Amino acid sequence: MSSERSASRYTSVAIVLHWTTALLVIAMVPMGWWMVDAINEPESQQTAYQAFQLHKSIGFAILALTLARLAWRLTHPTPALPSGMKWWEVFLARATHVCFYGILVALPLTGWVYVSTGWAAALDRPLSVATSWFGLFTVPHLPGIEGQRDVAFGAIGAHELLVWAGIVLLLLHVGAALKHQFIDRDGVLAQMIPVFERGNKPHGGAVSSSWRAFATAAGLAAVIVVTATGWSRNQPAPLAEAAPAPAVSASAEPASGTQATTVTDAPAPAATTGTAKAWAIDKSASSIAFSGTHTGNAFEGRFEQWDGDIRFDPTDLANSSVTVLIDTASARTGDATQENSLQTDEWFNPANFPQARFEAATFRALGDDRYEAQGTLTIKDKPFPVVLPFRLTIDDTGANMEGALELDRTALDLGMFSDPAAGWVSQTIAVKVTVRATPR
Numbered sequence: 001m002s003s004e005r006s007a008s009r010y011t012s013v014a015i016v017l018h019w020t021t022a023l024l025v026i027a028m029v030p031m032g033w034w035m036v037d038a039i040n041e042p043e044s045q046q047t048a049y050q051a052f053q054l055h056k057s058i059g060f061a062i063l064a065l066t067l068a069r070l071a072w073r074l075t076h077p078t079p080a081l082p083s084g085m086k087w088w089e090v091f092l093a094r095a096t097h098v099c100f101y102g103i104l105v106a107l108p109l110t111g112w113v114y115v116s117t118g119w120a121a122a123l124d125r126p127l128s129v130a131t132s133w134f135g136l137f138t139v140p141h142l143p144g145i146e147g148q149r150d151v152a153f154g155a156i157g158a159h160e161l162l163v164w165a166g167i168v169l170l171l172l173h174v175g176a177a178l179k180h181q182f183i184d185r186d187g188v189l190a191q192m193i194p195v196f197e198r199g200n201k202p203h204g205g206a207v208s209s210s211w212r213a214f215a216t217a218a219g220l221a222a223v224i225v226v227t228a229t230g231w232s233r234n235q236p237a238p239l240a241e242a243a244p245a246p247a248v249s250a251s252a253e254p255a256s257g258t259q260a261t262t263v264t265d266a267p268a269p270a271a272t273t274g275t276a277k278a279w280a281i282d283k284s285a286s287s288i289a290f291s292g293t294h295t296g297n298a299f300e301g302r303f304e305q306w307d308g309d310i311r312f313d314p315t316d317l318a319n320s321s322v323t324v325l326i327d328t329a330s331a332r333t334g335d336a337t338q339e340n341s342l343q344t345d346e347w348f349n350p351a352n353f354p355q356a357r358f359e360a361a362t363f364r365a366l367g368d369d370r371y372e373a374q375g376t377l378t379i380k381d382k383p384f385p386v387v388l389p390f391r392l393t394i395d396d397t398g399a400n401m402e403g404a405l406e407l408d409r410t411a412l413d414l415g416m417f418s419d420p421a422a423g424w425v426s427q428t429i430a431v432k433v434t435v436r437a438t439p440r
Helices: 012-038 042-075 088-118 149-184 209-233 334-342
Strands: 129-131 137-139 250-252 261-263 278-281 287-294 297-303 306-311 321-327 355-367 369-380 383-393 398-409 428-439
Touching: 012 042, 042 088, 042 129, 042 383, 088 149, 306 428, 321 428, 334 383, 355 383
Parallel strands: none
Antiparallel strands: 129 137, 250 261, 250 398, 278 306, 278 428, 287 297, 287 428, 306 321, 321 355, 355 369, 369 383, 383 398, 398 428
């Protein structure tokens, strides 16, 4: 061991990295066991959903900390082992350390593969959820495996077996540390917990570099075997052929007192530019909001970026028109994971379809300041006829409009990969439009 650098104890950086990783790993195990069962219970589904997001964030933190620990260990001296240890004890100690590092890398990686498939193994159906690292930034899914059911089952099988292997290693590791401290009294524990009495005797070089290499290879092989075993033993049963999905339609719900209008997915005539009075939208007093339920709990959101061209005159409805453009990437709910999921292909997919569009050129007066606009809502380049009931008041300072409708997201092809049966997100999404405008 003359070529190996040694120190009296681990550096402060190594100690902090070690105990931070250890605490995170210990917290992850009971969290993982609980959330897998709780996600299927309606009363705990929302909490379990949040736990899943925290679990993923901590997993990526563990991966980063482990890589940092490896880099630090390779560039800084480590304490020598006690001279009284037998060769096989040294071999096991080194192999255990290598296994620990391998598991701490393989665990988050298999978890990353699993979430990237967008398939929930426990439910055996698609469920793609974006990963937001503690709400700070999006962690992209690994490419090329979305929707691959076999990969999902293999990854979660390997993930679970690695957890059990890690628990066994942890118990052995703690047992060995206590043996060194209270039976051998060689001060090994003090290398990582400096407050303990020291008195360790360096190893002195009885173990050759070939044994160290063999221990390293054995440790890596053990991690590979555990991962491969978990992957292969958890292959799924054949998926039953799904029944054809029923035809769906979108519906618009009037604000109050009028009948809901059912619309099909046939495109409506495009709006024409009206010649009625033009209005300028006061964005500070206007909004496009949406709401629904997620895991049984109500949520509210809004679009932060949108604009419109309004030409409307209650006395000249035939020449009135409205065109509104909405930046779909600006959808906000206050939940980073929800917001990131809305950016995926199965939801708004703003990378390919950056704008939704509402156009209306047909209006009908309903009395008492109530109107309805018959128009077309285009999302992901697919037009859907909708009816927007609204109230409008006009005074000397400008106009105030409030409208509301309900949309069937299954008809709009939103979230249909993960949640076609609306088990997570409500099938009906309420939309509320508030506009304050002044004459141009």
